Amino acid sequence: MQSVHTMSAFDEELKYLSKRIAAMGGHAERMVEQAVAALVNADPGLAQKVIRDDLVLDEGQREIDDKAIIIIAKRQPMATDLREIVGAIRISADLERVGDLGKNVAKRVVAVIDGRQPTSLFRGLEALANLALTQLKEVLDVYASRSVDKIGFVRDRDDQIDAMYTSLFRELLTYMMEDPRNITPCTHLLFCAKNIERIGDHATNIAETIYYIVTGDQMPPDRPKSDKTDKIGLPAALPVK
Amino acid sequence: MTDLGAEQKGTGQAMAARLWNSRWLLAAGVVAVLIAYGFAGISAYVLVPALLLLLAAAILPAAGVRHSAESAGAIEAMGLQRLSGEYLAAAVADPLIIFDQAATIVHANAAAFAAFGGIAPGISLPLKFRAPEMQALLDSVLSGTVASDVVDYTEKLPVERAYRVSASSVGHGTDLYVLVFKDQSEARRIDRMRADFIANASHELRTPLASIAGFIETLRGPARNDPAAREQFLQIMQNQTGRMARLIDDLLSLSRLEMKPYLRPGTEVDLRQTVDSVIDSLGPLARENNVAIERDFAKGPLDVPGDRDELFQVFENLLENACKYGQSGGRVVVSIARGDDGSEPGIDVTIRDFGPGIPEEHIPRITERFYRVDVETSRTQKGTGLGLSIVKHILTRHNARLTIRSEVGKGAAFSVHLPAH
Structure with missing residues (x-):
């Protein structure tokens, strides 16, 4: 996969970096998964665990930063190696953000489950989270296999996530209009949905970084965003009867 | 009777083999007895029993048993040396991955490919299996703190699967390790x-x-x-x-x-026949709703890998929805086409109605359980809110895609893209 250097220690260091990235990725995936599970199953204990786990990701990012800087200083890498190292710094920053977003969802668990909400409220959020997590998983799988030709799916998934988010936005707005008592939990859920949608964006960022690491080119420019929530006002969201 | 005959024949053969194995000993004995007979002048009364004794000694099984035990040992050693790890891995039904000291995949059997996909030799294992418990398992085995270890590992997406994974080192000094996944x-x-x-x-x-x-x-x-x-x-x-x-x-x-x-590979489904029988079975419902079903099938064989009963249910649910909710359009078009234009070759089955259509904001969500675009219509049409979730679930298992296109007032089209292979 990678060219062999005369100094095998350098290879070891690069390998270690990618291994740490993968470990961070696994951790971030697990955090988001558990944060959503805590929300859906009304489990504040699990939410607390997610909040504590974020420390591991912060630590991971610091370690990768340090290691990467040391490698650059010591080995003066060029071309692929340099892209690999800079890419690692960028991916670890994205993963750390994914962890933060997961933590933010977990923090809202207590507020949302305060009054027991109907499960239908969470179903859309769960579906949205599944889409975002699938995207993250596929992107990290590409990081393992380096088969960037398959990276086109990322754009499609992003569209799906945006469409789902728009739909969820409308639904939550409708609930709030139906009954003012829904406003507190629905606002929190709206933030949760936004956080999860952001996870999809970070996954797309990671995909672009991987594309850059492997090919040396930037991914072709993104199409215009299709998240339409900026156009949803009150009258448009009134239920059509 | 025949069994007994075979057994006797077997015994006879064994005896002959023993005689043959000890032929030199026997010959030497006979010569010795004959020499003694010739030179020492022993009587013929002694000679005949002596020869018989020699024969009996040769037939005694001890020597033969020792010989066959030796040969069995030789066969085992030869067989195991000949046995390649690849064949052994292929014969194991559970996903199995062999990896080296650097946690790089050396070999993965067919079950592992089917279960996880995207694992080729040369890929680093901790990059593929990122879950914290898998990282810990690989670390502990590779660092040599334990010879083997077991963890429970769950994959949530795309289909939830739980495994009990055991990792252990192979032999002494091979620097190879093996990972076996038991499906739980x-x-x-x-x-x-x-x-x-x-x-x-x-x-x-x-x-x-x-x-x-x-x-x-x-x-x-x-x-x-x-x-x-x-x-x-x-x-x-x-x-x-x-x-x-x-x-x-x-x-x-x-x-x-x-x-x-997950789906067992190897079965093929004839889509033409399946969709035809779905249309036949829904004939009464279509007549009741005054909906005409039109067919537009591509020529040639339309086979895809999959489970016939499950795909039948997919098209049944989709066509039933089209007949019920697209009733006002008066007709439903079912078409099968080869979809080679996309990223992967496959077959597209499209069920299109000309009813009121589905508002855009509902489209991403209608495959969720109990999600209903219009609760009232769903109730009057005896919907349960689960039909499309079942469709989605089956298609996920087939690695297939469901695309929904709709314009309010013009109807809706549900397209199923089934990958060819």
């Missing part, structure tokens, strides 16, 4: 199914149950002596029990799907 999904799913079933069923069954309870109360109270009202209420109650029965059927079929592990 079924046990896990049964647990979850129970929880899910109770959650879904209690929520969805409560509404019809409450309505039945209300009518019983009315029938025993105010409407006690009103035959017309009684008849009407009993009709409503019958409708409600019918709805509960359908709901339970759908929930069970969804749970059964979730219990089955």
